[in-house]
Amino acid sequence: MKRWQRLKDKRRFQDIFSVGRTWPGKLVVLKGLPNDLEYNRYGFAVGKRLGKAVLRNRIKRRLRECALQIPLRTGWDLIFVARQSVATVDYQALKCGIRELVNKAHLLGEEA
Secondary structure (H helix, E strand, O other): OOHHHEOOOHHHHHHHHHHOEEEEOOOEEEEEEEOOOOOOEEEEEOOHHHOOHHHHHHHHHHHHHHHHHOOEOOOEEEEEEEOHHHHHOOHHHHHHHHHHHHHHOOOEOOOO
16 A cells, blocks of 8 residues: 555544545445545554554554555545454455445445
8 A cells, every 4th residue: 555545644544534434344434535636545543452463553454455456446545443353354355344345335436
């Protein structure tokens, strides 16, 4: 993931959490807000409840990879919030779950 694709600004995270749309899923909750740009920016939230740092970082890496593998409509700031059940599923199940969630949110791109 490129540096310009990352959401790092705390204020933008707060805006997305308070004003943005929310789409709940079994493994991940997707929060999004249009950004009026020609590309998407991504953020990943994994709470300390899920485990120690090694596990949380592994979950973030998997979420990041899944988000980049699935073609999405452009112009959105998206935050993927991991749920407790994401720690026990394999990569393919996570990718399918995120694809279903993005489809439910009508954010799938043309290539899908």
